[in-house]
Amino acid sequence: MTFAHAVFVRSLQAALVLTVAPLALAQTTTDDAPAMRNPLERAMEWGPCPAFMPKGCGLAVVHGQGDKLNADVFLKIPGKGSIPNHTHTSAERMVLVAGQLKVTYGTQKPMTVNAGSYMYGPAKMPHSANCVSAKPCILFIAFEAPVDAIPVAPPGKPEPK
Numbered sequence: 001m002t003f004a005h006a007v008f009v010r011s012l013q014a015a016l017v018l019t020v021a022p023l024a025l026a027q028t029t030t031d032d033a034p035a036m037r038n039p040l041e042r043a044m045e046w047g048p049c050p051a052f053m054p055k056g057c058g059l060a061v062v063h064g065q066g067d068k069l070n071a072d073v074f075l076k077i078p079g080k081g082s083i084p085n086h087t088h089t090s091a092e093r094m095v096l097v098a099g100q101l102k103v104t105y106g107t108q109k110p111m112t113v114n115a116g117s118y119m120y121g122p123a124k125m126p127h128s129a130n131c132v133s134a135k136p137c138i139l140f141i142a143f144e145a146p147v148d149a150i151p152v153a154p155p156g157k158p159e160p161k
Helices: 003-014
Strands: 058-063 072-077 082-087 092-098 100-105 111-114 118-121 127-131 137-143
Touching (some): 100 137
Antiparallel strands (some): 082 127, 092 118, 100 111
C-alpha cells in the first residue's frame, strides 16, 4: 500500500461529521467486522436528518454508532437542496460519492466539489452546502467525535433560535 493510499484510507476511516446522536439514525453495523455499504442501492436504510436540514435529507450510519467516537455515515442531500450554516463538535473527513456540491466554510470562497473529491472540515468551523446537481448529493463522512450538527447563523446574521 502506498503512503498516499494509506493516508486516504485512514482519512475515510477517521471522519464523517454529521453527528446527530439524539436522532434515530439508520444503523447498519456497530462492530469491527468487515463491512461493505453502497449508498446508491435502494436497500440502504436512511434515517432522518436534523430538523433544520432540508426535507428529503437522509443519514445512514455505516460503521460504529452515531453517539460514540469514530462513526462513519452517509449523508444524502436532495437535488438542489441546501444545508444551512452549521458546525460539528468533530472534524469531518468527507468524500462526495454522487452529485455536485458547493460548500462554504466560514468566510472562505465557496468550493465546488465533484463526485470522487475529498474534503476536510475542521471541528467547530461554521459551514453550509448546496447540492447544485438535480440528482441527490451523497457524502461519506467520517467523524472523530459523536455525530452532531448544530445550526449557527451565517456570518453577519443573528443566531438561529
